[in-house]
Amino acid sequence: MQFSHSDAIWQTFPELRAGALHAEGIHAAADVEASIASFSAIAGARLARAPEGEFPEIQAWRRGFSRMGLRPTQYRSASEALLRRFRQEQVLPRLHPLVDLCNAISLAFAIPIAVFDTEKIAGDLEVRRATGHETYLTFGGEIEYPEPDEVIFADNEGRAHARRWTNRQSGLSAVRETTRSVLIVAEALHTSAGEDIARLVATVADALVRHWLVAPKTAMLTSISQRFEFQG
Template identity: 35%
Template sequence: MNLTLTVHDDVRLLVPGFTYLAVEARGLVNGPSDTASGALLDDAARRLAERLDGRAPHEDPHMAAWRAAYTAFGAKPSRTRNSAEALARRALADGGLPRVNRLVDAYNAVSVAHLIPVGGEDADHIRGGMSLVRAVGDEPFATAAAGADVVEHPEPGEVVWRDDEGVTCRRWNWRQGTRTRLTDTSVNALFLLESLAPMSRAELEAAGAELAESLEKLSPGARVTVHAPA
């Protein structure tokens, strides 16, 4: 993989059971949501409902573990939910899952079906390597508010993904920045699937394999590789 990924020791000490998979995809063809990507989302919502069987998303053991991780670095998990829990709540609501674009739909579907946080970054906009760190508090985070581009900063001690230019995702996997998000013109991407105990390694790998398969179907000819951390 051309991009290096690092998890800082301070994060591992905070949440020892954390692991991830990286799915690297090159030569993708993105575009507006379509029938194929919408079908992935609809199937994911169905599988989620079967999995939860009437329970709320936060009652799932993996989501409970993420709530504990958020509490450990000072976030309020009922206010700033991890991305998988937030998507699951939308999947179960009347409006259903949002349609964003083909690539985002694909990884959102895997996130919901497996109840695992998944993020996607445009690899051509990542500067240097990617690191999961506890923030100092002065790192720039490019986002949008009220329709305008703004720069925010994480709280000191907050767990964030960052590259050499700044934060790419705040509160671990709560909110992605605008600088590296996947757009309709993205062709090269890095997807991160993040898990905590009690999710097993086999469950994590199954989610990664499903995402790789979806990407290959949506973008025939794309080069998709799944990487496990060393």
């Protein structure tokens, strides 16, 4: 399998930096609560100094959403939505140990992290503009059709696994108790994105090794090195 961004995305967002990880051997029995508490504490300390809207990582995604023709206060990046909820409620709902852990790391870095069940992806996965013919399965089981030119994560069968880039993932490839193989993607647009994404990828990889018996494969993606190949 392969994960990549289209040439058009790199041309429009040359400041994009992305990291990807693949791991097999995931299960739902891992105890990640101590790690979640540690990463949440980092986010809490930062939010005590300033609201998430003042974070450079969040501001960069807001500018990115504006460039996509979206109102950034109507459609928020996943990391902003998590930080906003965490600031208001001081806790995030528990879904699956891996998702919960990645959400906590996303809070600490203020960078969106997507986690996909690779068995639900047909062929390769690409971040690209939609044609308007792709299908998107909501968590409620409804089918939506992304707007033409909307940035989506699309597989070879034209199924959108995320809408509005980092705004909302699909229920189709969401991690569940039966998930064993995952693709994890983190993306950022701010000035120090390259350095921060590298630290985030190393952090996620270390957490995966500590909590699961896995050997994650990782990659940093730029306009020079655009593709991540792995055995899905």
